[in-house]
Amino acid sequence: MRAVQVTRLDGPSAVEVHDVPEPAAGTHVLIDVHAAGVTFPDVLQTRGQYQIKMPTPFIPGAEVAGVVRSAPEGSGFAEGDRVAAFPGFGGFAESVAADPAQVFPLPEHFSFEQGAAVPMNLLTVHFALTRRGRLQSGEIVLVHGAGGGVGTAATQLAKALGAEVIGVTSDGAKADLARRAGADEIVPADGFLVAANKITDHRGVDVVVDPVGGSRFTDSLRSLSREGRLLVIGFTGGEIPTVKVNRLLLHNTSVVGVGWGEFWLANRGYLQEQWRDLLPLMEAGTLDPIIGATYPLDDAGQALAAMENRTAVGKQVLTVR
Numbered sequence: 001m002r003a004v005q006v007t008r009l010d011g012p013s014a015v016e017v018h019d020v021p022e023p024a025a026g027t028h029v030l031i032d033v034h035a036a037g038v039t040f041p042d043v044l045q046t047r048g049q050y051q052i053k054m055p056t057p058f059i060p061g062a063e064v065a066g067v068v069r070s071a072p073e074g075s076g077f078a079e080g081d082r083v084a085a086f087p088g089f090g091g092f093a094e095s096v097a098a099d100p101a102q103v104f105p106l107p108e109h110f111s112f113e114q115g116a117a118v119p120m121n122l123l124t125v126h127f128a129l130t131r132r133g134r135l136q137s138g139e140i141v142l143v144h145g146a147g148g149g150v151g152t153a154a155t156q157l158a159k160a161l162g163a164e165v166i167g168v169t170s171d172g173a174k175a176d177l178a179r180r181a182g183a184d185e186i187v188p189a190d191g192f193l194v195a196a197n198k199i200t201d202h203r204g205v206d207v208v209v210d211p212v213g214g215s216r217f218t219d220s221l222r223s224l225s226r227e228g229r230l231l232v233i234g235f236t237g238g239e240i241p242t243v244k245v246n247r248l249l250l251h252n253t254s255v256v257g258v259g260w261g262e263f264w265l266a267n268r269g270y271l272q273e274q275w276r277d278l279l280p281l282m283e284a285g286t287l288d289p290i291i292g293a294t295y296p297l298d299d300a301g302q303a304l305a306a307m308e309n310r311t312a313v314g315k316q317v318l319t320v321r
């Protein structure tokens with residue numbers, strides 16, 4: 001089969017497409033991949049900067065959608081089923097084997113590209129908003145990177161949960177995508193604190209979703225209302241910020257870590273629990289993944305570079321078949 005491989009840890013430009021052996025199914029579900037989502041951890045893996053280190057050469061790709069070729073008895077899946085999956089690695093390929101606990105039924109109306117956009121981003125923000133952020137209907141959520149894959153997913157889910165969303169974006173194209181995702185207000189990254197305070201009449205926001213980190217972190221803390229929660233999802237901005245904890249005392253605010261992977265690895269049934277919670281919203285069209293760009297498998301390096309350079313708008317997906 002054809003697959004994207006990281007052969008040396010020199011970044012997105014160094015990935016290569018090779019013919020490699022197909023994965024052995026064993027006790028796993030063997031999936032013919034039609035589309036694979038591109039995630040920021042994939043970018044980090046190309047430079048050896050992800051917390052899970054893989055020896056080279058390896059196949060990146062954490063999330064896919066496709067058709068089941070074979071499945072073990074009792075897995076709940078059968079040949080021909082349309083599925084999404086979170087294999088963790090190996091998804092940038094024509095076939096991948098995934099643990100049945102990490103395979104999910106795809107809504108009938110979803111394209112494979114939409115299905116591949118769900119596992120990492122939507123399950124992460126579901127964990128962030130519901131379990132870690134304890135979001136309540138009527139609260140105000142400020143979403144950084146609102147025109148990206150995580151941001152559009154967070155916006156759609158927050159709206160589905162009854163929140164008002166202020167999207168923070170860095171340019172017009174990303175602002176347009178954030179509006180498509182349902183953001184009530186759009187504010188620029190430069191000066192977002194002043195803009196958000198004006199929108200909330202200086203009350204502040206209840207929850208900040210932050211996959212960016214970097215220099216805007218302190219202003220994110222300042223934007224919180226009393227008992228507000230800042231959800232730390234990642235650091236696509238590059239810099240890992242620090243917090244002066246005395247700031248948390250001013251309005252009883254919280255900085256909350258969102259380690260979705262750490263949580264579900266210790267609670268293996270949680271992914272299926274999340275999917276059952278989200279599936280009705282996907283089937284109803286309330287959660288409708290927005291694809292920003294698609295690339296053929298041969299252009300995986302370009303997709304990864306767009307993520308690394310923060311020029312990507314919306315969710316980036318590889319089309320495999």
